[in-house]
Amino acid sequence: xxxxDNYLNYLNRYSNFSEVYFSGTLANGISFKNGSLSQVSxxxxxxxxxxxxxxxxxxxxxxxxxxxxxxxxxxxxxxxxRVPGRNKLSNEGVFKxxxxxxxxxxxxxxxxxxxxxxxxxxxxxxxxKKIPMRILSIxxxxxxxxxxxxEGTEIEGDISKVAFFxxxxxxxxxxxxxxxxxxxxxxxxxALEYWDLFNTISNEAEALKRSxxxxxxxxxxxxxxxxxxxxxxxxxxxxxHPMELDRILGREMSQAGESFIKFQDMGxxxxxxxxxxxxxxxxxxxxxxxxxxxxxxxxxKRYLYKNxxxxxxxxxxxxxxxxxxxxxxxxxISEWDKDPIPRMSTTFIEPGEYSLEELIEDVKLGIYMKxxxxxxxDDIRFNEKYVGLEAYILENGRIGEQIRRPTLxxxxxxxxxxxxxxxxxxxxxxxxxxxxxxxQGVDVWMGGPHARLRNIYMR
Amino acid sequence: xxxxxxxxxxxxxxxxxxxxxxxxxxxxxxxxxxxxxDITNNWDETGFDIYVTKGRKIYNFDxxxxxxxxKSVINAEKALRLLEDxxxxxxxxxxxxxxxxxxxxxxxxxxxxxxxxxxxxxxDNIKFAKRIGGTIYKKSMELEVVTNYNNFKDLNxxxxxxxxxxxxxxxxxxxSFATSHDDDLENxxxxxxxxxxxxxxxxxxxxxxxxxxxxxxxxxxxxSIVSYTLPMASAYQVxxxxxxxxxxxxxxxxxxxxxxxxxxxxxxxxxxxxADDEGVPTKKTPVIEKGFVKNYLHNTSTAIKFNSESTGxxxxxxxxxxxxxxxxxxxxxxxxxxxxxxxxxxxxTWYTRFQDYREGIFSTIPRDGIYRIxxxxxxxxxxxxxxxxxxxxxxxxxxxxxxxxKKVKWWDETMYSKVPYVYVSKLNITKSK
Numbered sequence: 001x002x003x004x005d006n007y008l009n010y011l012n013r014y015s016n017f018s019e020v021y022f023s024g025t026l027a028n029g030i031s032f033k034n035g036s037l038s039q040v041s042x043x044x045x046x047x048x049x050x051x052x053x054x055x056x057x058x059x060x061x062x063x064x065x066x067x068x069x070x071x072x073x074x075x076x077x078x079x080x081x082r083v084p085g086r087n088k089l090s091n092e093g094v095f096k097x098x099x100x101x102x103x104x105x106x107x108x109x110x111x112x113x114x115x116x117x118x119x120x121x122x123x124x125x126x127x128x129k130k131i132p133m134r135i136l137s138i139x140x141x142x143x144x145x146x147x148x149x150x151e152g153t154e155i156e157g158d159i160s161k162v163a164f165f166x167x168x169x170x171x172x173x174x175x176x177x178x179x180x181x182x183x184x185x186x187x188x189x190x191a192l193e194y195w196d197l198f199n200t201i202s203n204e205a206e207a208l209k210r211s212x213x214x215x216x217x218x219x220x221x222x223x224x225x226x227x228x229x230x231x232x233x234x235x236x237x238x239x240x241h242p243m244e245l246d247r248i249l250g251r252e253m254s255q256a257g258e259s260f261i262k263f264q265d266m267g268x269x270x271x272x273x274x275x276x277x278x279x280x281x282x283x284x285x286x287x288x289x290x291x292x293x294x295x296x297x298x299x300x301k302r303y304l305y306k307n308x309x310x311x312x313x314x315x316x317x318x319x320x321x322x323x324x325x326x327x328x329x330x331x332x333i334s335e336w337d338k339d340p341i342p343r344m345s346t347t348f349i350e351p352g353e354y355s356l357e358e359l360i361e362d363v364k365l366g367i368y369m370k371x372x373x374x375x376x377x378d379d380i381r382f383n384e385k386y387v388g389l390e391a392y393i394l395e396n397g398r399i400g401e402q403i404r405r406p407t408l409x410x411x412x413x414x415x416x417x418x419x420x421x422x423x424x425x426x427x428x429x430x431x432x433x434x435x436x437x438x439x440q441g442v443d444v445w446m447g448g449p450h451a452r453l454r455n456i457y458m459r
Numbered sequence: 460x461x462x463x464x465x466x467x468x469x470x471x472x473x474x475x476x477x478x479x480x481x482x483x484x485x486x487x488x489x490x491x492x493x494x495x496x497d498i499t500n501n502w503d504e505t506g507f508d509i510y511v512t513k514g515r516k517i518y519n520f521d522x523x524x525x526x527x528x529x530k531s532v533i534n535a536e537k538a539l540r541l542l543e544d545x546x547x548x549x550x551x552x553x554x555x556x557x558x559x560x561x562x563x564x565x566x567x568x569x570x571x572x573x574x575x576x577x578x579x580x581x582x583d584n585i586k587f588a589k590r591i592g593g594t595i596y597k598k599s600m601e602l603e604v605v606t607n608y609n610n611f612k613d614l615n616x617x618x619x620x621x622x623x624x625x626x627x628x629x630x631x632x633x634x635s636f637a638t639s640h641d642d643d644l645e646n647x648x649x650x651x652x653x654x655x656x657x658x659x660x661x662x663x664x665x666x667x668x669x670x671x672x673x674x675x676x677x678x679x680x681x682x683s684i685v686s687y688t689l690p691m692a693s694a695y696q697v698x699x700x701x702x703x704x705x706x707x708x709x710x711x712x713x714x715x716x717x718x719x720x721x722x723x724x725x726x727x728x729x730x731x732x733x734a735d736d737e738g739v740p741t742k743k744t745p746v747i748e749k750g751f752v753k754n755y756l757h758n759t760s761t762a763i764k765f766n767s768e769s770t771g772x773x774x775x776x777x778x779x780x781x782x783x784x785x786x787x788x789x790x791x792x793x794x795x796x797x798x799x800x801x802x803x804x805x806x807x808t809w810y811t812r813f814q815d816y817r818e819g820i821f822s823t824i825p826r827d828g829i830y831r832i833x834x835x836x837x838x839x840x841x842x843x844x845x846x847x848x849x850x851x852x853x854x855x856x857x858x859x860x861x862x863x864x865k866k867v868k869w870w871d872e873t874m875y876s877k878v879p880y881v882y883v884s885k886l887n888i889t890k891s892k
Binding site for chain 2: 410
C-alpha cells in the first residue's frame with residue numbers, strides 16, 4: 001500500500017479526484033497444434049494505473065517503479081487533466097473491502113505436466129474422431145489488484161481464472177467446417193469438472209463431422225428454436241452492447257460505434273413481453289465475475305430489457321456522471337494498463353417456463369439452431385447475422401436431420417419481437433468481448449435458455 | 460537492465476539458446492467524441508519477452524519488472540526440464556547479420572503536439588459536421604533483440620489519427636491517417652478536407668438492396684479485408700490447416716492486377732522492423748503476386764519444415780506479418796468511380812468474420828460511406844447492408860487498381876497498411892429480412 005498511498009497523495013495535491021490502481025498477475029499458457037506441444041509460456045506482469053480529474057479526465061499507466069520516472073509520469077497525468085474536456089464522474093459511496101474468487105483447486109497446485117497431459121488426452125479424443133486440424137490451449141491467471149481513490153475507497157481483489165480454447169477443423173468430400181470452442185471459469189482447476197471437458201470436446205467433434213455432410217435448406221420463412229449458445233450471443237450483441245451508456249453517449253463513435261438505442265429511449269419496446277435480458281457480474285465462477293467494478297462500485301445484477309422494454313443501462317462513473325445518473329457498476333478493464341469503460345460481464349436471456357419438447361411440439365416446419373460459426377452486427381447493434389453450425393430441421397414437432405449453415409440475417413427488434421416462448425433451461429458460454437481503443441478484450445459469459453421465434457426468414 | 464545484460468544473466472542458466480526481446484514504449488492518446496475531449500491517456504512501459512531452448516524444447520516467458528527476472532528464469536529452467544520435444548521447433552537463426560539503418564525521419568513527429576492538433580482540428584471542422592469523434596496517437600517504441608548470434612536495436616515513432624464525422628442527417632463517414640515519417644506528416648492536415656468531401660456527398664441514407672454489384676473499394680475498406688487475409692499466410696497458420704492459403708501455394712486466387720506484400724521495410728509506417736525476433740533482417744515479401752500465391756511467411760523453424768527460407772517474419776513460434784502493402788496500379792480513383800455504370804463505392808467496413816477459413820468465406824459490414832453509383836454519379840447513400848462473399852471471389856474480381864495509395868491504420872480492424880483503391884466486379888451484398 002506504501003507506493004499507492006504516496007502516488008495518491010501526490011496526485012491529490014493537484015486534482016479534484018484522483019485514483020491509483022495496482023495489479024500484479026501471473027499467467028500461464030500451453031498450446032498444442034495438431035498433436036505437437038507448440039508453446040509453453042508464462043507471464044509476470046505488474047504496474048500502476050492512475051486517473052486524475054480536473055478540466056478533463058486523464059489516465060496514465062506505467063510499470064516503472066523508480067520515483068523520478070513515476071513522478072514524471074504523474075506530472076504528465078496531472079498536466080493532461082487540465083486540457084479542457086469532459087470532467088464529470090457520478091457520485092458513489094465509499095467502499096472499503098477485500099474480495100476474492102472462491103477456489104477449490106488452486107492454480108498454483110496444478111503441475112505443468114498435468115496440464116500438458118490434459119491437452120494430450122483431448123488431442124487423443126480428437127484423433128480418434130479423425131479430426132485433422134486441432135489447435136488446443138489451456139491458460140490460467142492469478143491476479144491481485146488494489147484500488148484506492150481520493151474519496152477514501154480502498155478495494156483489494158484476488159482473482160483466479162482458468163480458460164480453455166480450441167479450434168478444430170474437419171473436411172470431407174471437399175466440404176470444410178470449423179469450430180471455435182472457448183471455455184472460461186473464475187476459480188481454480190475445478191473448472192475441468194465444471195466444463196465436463198472431455199465429453200464437451202467429444203460432442204463438439206461429433207457435431208462438426210455431421211455438419212460437413214449435412215444439406216443446406218431452402219431459403220424461406222421458418223419457425224426458429226435457438227439453443228442457449230445462440231440466445232447468449234444475441235443477448236450479448238444486441239442487448240448488452242447497445243445498452244452500454246458510453247456507446248449511447250458517443251464515446252465509442254469512431255471505433256465500435258454507437259447504439260440504435262438513444263438515452264431518452266428508456267421504457268421503449270424492443271421485444272415481446274417474454275423477453276428479459278440480464279447482465280449479472282455477481283454469478284459465482286462466471287468468467288466475468290467481480291464483486292467491485294474497476295471504479296470501486298459494488299457490483300449488481302442489471303435488467304437491460306425487462307418484459308421487452310428498455311430498462312437499465314450498463315454504465316461506469318464517467319458515463320453515468322455525464323447524464324447525472326448513478327453508475328450501474330459496469331466499469332471494467334482487460335489489463336491493468338487500460339482505462340476503465342462500461343462492459344458486460346454475464347449477459348443472458350432470463351429463463352421462462354417451457355421445456356425444449358414443449359417449444360418444438362407445435363412447430364410444423366422449423367429450424368433448431370444450437371451453435372453458430374460466423375456472426376456479426378452493425379455499429380449501432382441493429383442488423384445482425386448468425387450462421388448456424390450445429391442445426392437441425394424441425395418437422396411436425398420433431399427434430400429431424402442436421403442441416404448445413406442455416407443463416408439468420410435479421411434485426412434486433414425483429415429477433416426479440418418474434419420470441420413467443422422461452423425455455424426453462426439456462427446455460428452459459430465463455431467469450432472475449434472486444435471494445436475500446438486500444439482494444440480491450442474482456443472475459444465474459446453469455447447464455448440463456450432455448451427460445452422459440454415465429455416466422456423468421458432463413459437462408 | 461538492457462537486453463544484452465539480461466541475455467548475459469540468463470545465459471548462466473542451463474539453456475542452449477536464449478532470445479531476449481526488450482520493448483520500451485511511450486504512447487500518448489487523445490480520445491474525443493461529439494466535439495469534446497473525453498480522455499487523455501499516457502502509457503510508459505518496458506518489458507522483456509524471452510525464449511529459452513534446450514535441444515528441441517522451447518519455453519517462453521515475459522516479465523514487466525526486472526526484479527521478477529531471476530525468479531522467472533529459475534521457473535523457466537525447471538519447466539524446460541519437464542517439456543517434451545516440440546517437433547515444429549528446429550533451431551534459431553545462427554547466421555550473423557549486419558542491419559540496415561532506418562530511412563525515416565521522426566523529428567517533427569517527436570515534436571508534434573496531439574492535444575493542440577485535436578483542439579485545432581475540432582475548431583476547423585465542427586462547422587462542417589453535426590458531430591465529430593476520434594482518436595489520435597503519438598507512439599514511440601525502442602526495441603532491442605539479443606540472440607546468441609546477433610543483436611540489434613530498432614526505434615520508431617508514429618502519429619496515427621482516426622476521425623469519424625456525422626453530417627446534418629447524422630450519417631457518418633471516417634478517415635484514417637498514419638505515418639512514421641516527417642515527410643508525410645503534413646498530410647494529416649488533408650484529413651479534414653477529405654472528411655468534408657464525404658460529408659457533402661453522404662446526404663441522407665436509404666436501405667440498400669441485395670444483389671451483386673460492381674464496386675470501388677476505398678483503401679480503408681480494402682486494407683481491412685487484406686488485414687484479415689495476410690495473417691493467414693503465416694506458415695504456422697498454414698501448417699495448422701485452418702488457413703485460406705493452405706494448399707494454395709502457386710495457385711491463382713486473384714486477378715493479375717492484385718499483388719499483396721508483407722513489407723516490413725517501408726519505414727514510413729509504424730509496423731516496420733529492421734529485423735525479426737530471431738535477428739533475421741526483414742524484407743518485402745510478395746504473398747500474392749499477380750494473383751498467384753507466391754510465399755508463406757516464415758521463421759527459421761517453419762522454413763525448415765516447409766523446405767523453404769526464412770522471410771524474416773519470426774515470431775519464434777509463429778511467423779507474424781508486419782505491414783500490409785498492395786501494389787498500386789495505373790488508374791485515377793475519381794475515374795474509377797466515374798466508370799461505374801451501376802454499382803457502389805464503399806469507404807470502410809468492420810466486424811469481418813469467417814464461416815470458412817479454408818475457402819475464405821466471410822461477411823463484413825460496410826460503414827462510413829456506402830455510395831450508390833449510377834452512370835458515374837453518386838445518387839444516394841446506403842445503410843443496412845452486408846458484404847457476404849469470399850476472398851477468392853473478391854480478389855479474382857479485381858478489375859482496376861489506383862496509382863494512388865493511402866497509409867491507414869484503423870483501430871483493431873486494420874493493420875498498418877499502404878493500399879490503393881480497387882475496382883471489383885460481382886461484390887455480393889445481403890441484408891436483414
